[in-house]
Structures are given as structure tokens and as C-alpha cells.
Amino acid sequence: MSDRRIDPVTGTETTGHSWDGIEELNNPLPRWWLWAFYGTILWGVIYVILFPAWPMVTGATKGVLGWSTRANVAAEIAAVEESQAALRASLTEVDLRLIPENEELHSFAINAGAAVFRTNCSQCHGSGAAGALGYPNLLDDAWLWGGTVEDIAYTVRHGIRNEADPDARYSEMPAFGEILTDEEIATLVAHVQSLPSGQDPLSGPGGELFDLNCTACHGMDAAGMRELGAPNLTDAIWLYGNSDEQLTEVIRYGPFGVMPPWGERLSEAEVAAVSVYVHGLGGGETQVGENDVPEGAGAIDAAPSDPDEVPFPDEAGDTGGEDAAAVIETDEAATQ
Numbered sequence: 001m002s003d004r005r006i007d008p009v010t011g012t013e014t015t016g017h018s019w020d021g022i023e024e025l026n027n028p029l030p031r032w033w034l035w036a037f038y039g040t041i042l043w044g045v046i047y048v049i050l051f052p053a054w055p056m057v058t059g060a061t062k063g064v065l066g067w068s069t070r071a072n073v074a075a076e077i078a079a080v081e082e083s084q085a086a087l088r089a090s091l092t093e094v095d096l097r098l099i100p101e102n103e104e105l106h107s108f109a110i111n112a113g114a115a116v117f118r119t120n121c122s123q124c125h126g127s128g129a130a131g132a133l134g135y136p137n138l139l140d141d142a143w144l145w146g147g148t149v150e151d152i153a154y155t156v157r158h159g160i161r162n163e164a165d166p167d168a169r170y171s172e173m174p175a176f177g178e179i180l181t182d183e184e185i186a187t188l189v190a191h192v193q194s195l196p197s198g199q200d201p202l203s204g205p206g207g208e209l210f211d212l213n214c215t216a217c218h219g220m221d222a223a224g225m226r227e228l229g230a231p232n233l234t235d236a237i238w239l240y241g242n243s244d245e246q247l248t249e250v251i252r253y254g255p256f257g258v259m260p261p262w263g264e265r266l267s268e269a270e271v272a273a274v275s276v277y278v279h280g281l282g283g284g285e286t287q288v289g290e291n292d293v294p295e296g297a298g299a300i301d302a303a304p305s306d307p308d309e310v311p312f313p314d315e316a317g318d319t320g321g322e323d324a325a326a327v328i329e330t331d332e333a334a335t336q
């Protein structure tokens with residue numbers, strides 16, 4: 001350009017731009033900057049050749065290294081699964097009652113079980129497993145169907161009152177609205193409400209009705225029957241609530257809690273893990289009917305509270321399955 005000139009003070013050429021008499025010197029770029037700039041261009045070209053870079057219609061250019069985050073994640077998952085395969089296999093092979101004795105397996109089961117619970121169970125039982133109206137609390141030691149880890153695993157595998165699994169736990173409280181008068185139902189409501197405070201289940205007009213209509217499932221002592229999933233009515237824990245309206249509804253129409261079966265949807269290892277998890281939430285029992293023992297019945301020795309003393313079949317000979325069955329029978333005999 002015509003008005004380029006050499007600046008007399010610095011001896012450097014000007015660019016010819018001038019603002020209000022201030023002129024721009026045409027200093028060369030610093031060498032280090034220039035090389036860094038060329039370096040980034042070179043680096044960019046090499047990167048584009050080696051790695052996925054340019055977006056295309058259905059993906060991106062692949063790059064000659066074939067690197068992919070997706071493949072990396074898949075490989076990592078495969079590696080983790082391989083490292084867990086042994087634990088997973090043990091979960092399906094080991095007697096569920098023995099899992100707490102192996103620290104590594106136990107913590108694996110608890111973690112995996114918690115994940116299974118979050119995904120599959122929390123929508124009904126609550127994220128903290130505390131349940132809701134109609135959905136039992138799994139943290140306490142009040143069990144409808146049983147709280148040993150095997151009981152829990154059976155419930156999880158087959159579900160309750162569903163049509164999908166022929167082995168689902170099943171029972172049905174009749175709709176007494178078709179059998180009893182409104183007055184009789186009102187008497188029973190008041191009677192049931194008084195049971196937790198120690199009212200004799202069989203005395204008074206309510207007791208008479210209870211004896212005739214309810215003891216077959218809830219027991220002479222109103223403490224429930226696990227073989228039928230009939231709740232204990234003396235423990236002040238109410239699955240369906242204990243207001244006048246709620247109890248009237250329960251007795252009039254009969255409750256019918258349904259839980260889906262998980263045996264098909266979850267793997268055996270997942271069923272085992274979630275059962276161990278639920279069992280460990282606080283209410284888990286170590287022996288059939290541990291919390292069911294009628295006082296003074298003498299049928300079962302109280303289960304040892306120290307898990308180390310639990311008599312496992314392979315350690316203590318014949319204290320396993322047969323005894324458990326015998327306990328159920330004694331229980332039944334006691335309540336009939």
C-alpha cells in the first residue's frame with residue numbers, strides 16, 4: 001500500500017493503518033508463537049486421521065485406530081462381569097443362609113441386591129423399603145408370609161396372588177359384606193381395633209363373631225397365619241390402615257394384595273441378592289416362625305440372636321429343613 005513507511009523511532013515498517021495519527025507497526029509474530037500455531041494444525045491433522053472426528057450422516061469418521069468410548073465401556077463392563085462371575089455363581093450355589101458368613105460374598109449380595117431393589121421393588125415398597133398403604137414395610141419384623149431368607153426368596157421368585165406364576169403364594173380373605181350384616185361388621189371393626197391393646201380375641205360379641213368367621217385364617221389368638229399370609233391383628237401394624245372406614249372396607253370386600261413374580265424377570269443370582277438384601281434390612285429371621293412363637297408354647301427354642309450360633313444343616317447335622325417343616329406343623333397345630 002502506498003502509505004506504508006518505515007517508522008523513524010523503531011526502524012520497523014508500518015502496516016499503513018493509521019488512527020488519529022497513531023500508526024500500527026508491522027512487527028513479525030514471535031517465533032515461538034508461530035511454531036506452536038503450526039504445531040496445533042499438525043496435531044489436528046494427525047488427530048483427525050487417528051481418532052473419530054468428522055460428524056457424518058449416521059455417525060462420525062472412525063479414525064484408523066478404531067478407538068471408541070462405547071467399545072471401551074463394553075470392554076470394562078465385560079471385565080467387571082468376568083471378575084464378578086465367580087461371586088455371581090456362588091450366589092446361586094451357596095445356601096442363602098450361609099451367605100452372611102462370607103464377608104466378600106455378603107457385601108456383593110447386599111450391593112447387588114440394593115441395586116435390584118431400587119430398580120424393581122421401590123416403586124411399590126418405597127425406596128427405603130418402608131412400604132405404603134397396601135404395600136408391606138420390609139424393614140420391620142412383621143411378616144405376612146415369612147421372614148427367613150428362604151421365605152423371602154420364595155415370595156420374590158413367585159410373587160403373591162398373581163396369575164402369572166402357578167406357584168405364587170395364594171390365599172383369599174372372603175368379602176364379608178356378602179356374609180355379615182353392616183351391624184356385625186361394625187362390631188368386628190371395633191373388636192379388631194381393640195386387639196392390639198390386649199383385648200381377648202374371643203370374648204364379647206365381637207369375639208363371638210371373630211371366633212365364627214375369622215379364626216380359620218387369623219388364628220384363635222388373632223396372631224395371624226403365615227401359611228395363608230393372614231396378618232397378625234394384635235401387633236398394631238396395619239397393612240390397610242385401622243380407621244373405621246379402612247377396616248370396614250377390608251372386612252366388607254376382603255383385601256387382595258398382589259405382587260408380581262420375579263423368577264422370570266430376574267436372574268437366579270439377582271433373586272438371591274435381593275433376598276439377602278431384604279433379609280438384612282432389619283426384620284430378617286434366622287429360623288422359620290422366629291417371631292411367631294406363641295408365648296409359653298415351648299414348641300421352638302428361641303432362635304439364637306448371634307448369627308454365628310445359627311445351626312446350619314451342614315454344620316449341625318439334622319437341625320435344618322426337617323425341623324423347619326416340623327415347626328410349621330407345630331405352629332399350625334397350636335393355632336388350630
Ligand code: HEC
Nearest residue numbers: 120121124134136143144145146152155160229257258259
Ligand atoms: C407391583 C407392586 C410390587 C412390586 C413391584 C414388588 N412388590 Fe413385594 N409386595 C407387594 C405387595 C402388594 C405385597 C403384599 C401382598 C400381600 O398382601 O400379601 C408384597 C409383599 C412382599 C413381600 C412379603 C412381605 C411379608 O410380610 O411376607 C416381600 C418379601 C416382597 N414383597 C419383596 C419384594 C421385592 C424384593 C421386590 C422386588 C424384586 C418386590 N417385592 C416388588 C407389591 C410389590
Ligand code: HEC
Nearest residue numbers: 171172173213214217229230231238239240241255256257
Ligand atoms: C380365608 C382366610 C381369612 C378369613 C376367614 C379372614 N381373613 Fe382377614 N385376612 C386374610 C388375609 C389373607 C389377609 C391379608 C390380605 C392381603 O394382604 O391382601 C387378611 C387381612 C385382614 C385385615 C387387614 C389387616 C391389616 O394389617 O391391614 C383385617 C383387619 C382382617 N383380615 C380382618 C378379618 C376379620 C375381622 C375376619 C373375620 C370376619 C377375617 N379377617 C377373616 C385372610 C382371612
